[in-house]
Amino acid sequence: MQKVTQLEVWMEEGPREECGVVGIFAPNEDVARMAFFGLFALQHRGQEAAGIAVSDGQGMSIYKDVGLISQVFGPHTLDGLKGHYAIGHTRYSTTGSSLMRNVQPFMIETMHGPLALGHNGNLVNSVELRRRLLEDGVGLSSSSDTEVMTMMLARSLGNTWSERIQSCMREWVGAYSLVILTRDCVYAARDPWGFRPLCVGWLPNGGYAAASETGALHTLGCEAIREVNPGEVVTLSDSALVVHQALKPNDPLARCVFENIYFARPDHVWDNQSVHHVRQRLGEELTREVNIEADVVIPVPDSSIPAAIGFSRLSGIPYNDGFVKNRFVGRTFIEPTDSLRKRGVAMKYNVINENVLNKRVIMIDDSIVRGNTTGPLIKLLRTAGAQEVHVAITCPPIKYPCYMGVDMGTQDNLIAHKRTVDEIRKMVDADSLTYLSVEGMMRAVGRTEGYCQACFTGQYPIDVDVQTVKTGFELSLK
Numbered sequence: 001m002q003k004v005t006q007l008e009v010w011m012e013e014g015p016r017e018e019c020g021v022v023g024i025f026a027p028n029e030d031v032a033r034m035a036f037f038g039l040f041a042l043q044h045r046g047q048e049a050a051g052i053a054v055s056d057g058q059g060m061s062i063y064k065d066v067g068l069i070s071q072v073f074g075p076h077t078l079d080g081l082k083g084h085y086a087i088g089h090t091r092y093s094t095t096g097s098s099l100m101r102n103v104q105p106f107m108i109e110t111m112h113g114p115l116a117l118g119h120n121g122n123l124v125n126s127v128e129l130r131r132r133l134l135e136d137g138v139g140l141s142s143s144s145d146t147e148v149m150t151m152m153l154a155r156s157l158g159n160t161w162s163e164r165i166q167s168c169m170r171e172w173v174g175a176y177s178l179v180i181l182t183r184d185c186v187y188a189a190r191d192p193w194g195f196r197p198l199c200v201g202w203l204p205n206g207g208y209a210a211a212s213e214t215g216a217l218h219t220l221g222c223e224a225i226r227e228v229n230p231g232e233v234v235t236l237s238d239s240a241l242v243v244h245q246a247l248k249p250n251d252p253l254a255r256c257v258f259e260n261i262y263f264a265r266p267d268h269v270w271d272n273q274s275v276h277h278v279r280q281r282l283g284e285e286l287t288r289e290v291n292i293e294a295d296v297v298i299p300v301p302d303s304s305i306p307a308a309i310g311f312s313r314l315s316g317i318p319y320n321d322g323f324v325k326n327r328f329v330g331r332t333f334i335e336p337t338d339s340l341r342k343r344g345v346a347m348k349y350n351v352i353n354e355n356v357l358n359k360r361v362i363m364i365d366d367s368i369v370r371g372n373t374t375g376p377l378i379k380l381l382r383t384a385g386a387q388e389v390h391v392a393i394t395c396p397p398i399k400y401p402c403y404m405g406v407d408m409g410t411q412d413n414l415i416a417h418k419r420t421v422d423e424i425r426k427m428v429d430a431d432s433l434t435y436l437s438v439e440g441m442m443r444a445v446g447r448t449e450g451y452c453q454a455c456f457t458g459q460y461p462i463d464v465d466v467q468t469v470k471t472g473f474e475l476s477l478k
């Protein structure tokens, strides 16, 4: 079989997914296969690379590569991973590019035994932490902030891994939801701002699992699921589940509001709320802010479907499917031919002509980031005979980059940076364009505080050195 060395995620308009993590302690179970299926449920959070590390209480083994989970792992690779403890990671690169050397988990030998780490998020002080390690003579082999975290853990002070994790957490600034594997424990740790999700559950046959989203834990059959609260370290091992509040939660918290809008699977429960229901409420709130007469409401699948349902329910405008999405074509490793590439979004979306022909259409989408998909989608609808195309977006204009683990590009890449809504409307050729207000978005979330909204407002919940961008490490390596 040809080895995959390069992934192309083409035609990708939205903010790129972050990463997904799983951690499992399950005595007498095939933990590698469990980690595989847990990651499979988190594939939407990262499609560039995947890895699983396993410990049998004595030694640790790992397999990781570039590619989708089903491309990286097969029966032969999983059979080689034996043990009771596992962590897994599916990756979209946030710090460091898609090089093989950045693929997670990172695994090293330490004076306390083997150690592996998988990370969702991005540290904003990683350049400084990296410099300190290099000055102390620690060699680094990648451009990833996760390797910095791994090396810091290996040399940190403390009698137990729990104490060492706590001591490092005091120095890590930014977003981190972590799974950490040692010889005989799995740890799940979350930053005190609570940027990225992380939860744990009880396995029906004994043992515990941790994962980025509750949907992955349900896939594994978990019961009694709870969040790893901001600042907590949860230990999954032979003894009972141990919860340790390592750092005081920040007040206010800074959960990523974009998990609700776009990232998380709709079956995820985030901040004790169903993401699906929050998305429906985003659609309902949009109804209050869009004053347009129309014949049909259509979603841009998949993440906008609940919002379009909510919009339709409250407005009374009928819902229908307008697009059929090929969910996998943008994830292929196979380069399209030039003539296929020129078809652009038409490779990914087909219009159901009968549902839009001669109709005034409201197209609901979750976001406009770079703006290179919205225009072509509108064109597809017009070509299919839509009389008018009105666009309603379930979040405010994205004007500022994210430094907490979501790749939206630089400020100049963002279509809403330095442009008015009407200028954007003209660029994408919509009859009207409405973004949900910040207030409407937060009404749908049902909270007045505790969420990061920095990509809309520019008010970052932590001090950010804008030089600490995604490729900062690679620049410093040159």
Ligand code: SF4
Pocket (backbone or CB within 6 Å): 195, 255, 256, 257, 258, 259, 401, 402, 403, 404, 405, 406, 452, 453, 454, 455, 456
């Ligand atoms: S800046 Fe936006 S995407 Fe990044 S953490 Fe904040 S809300 Fe989420």
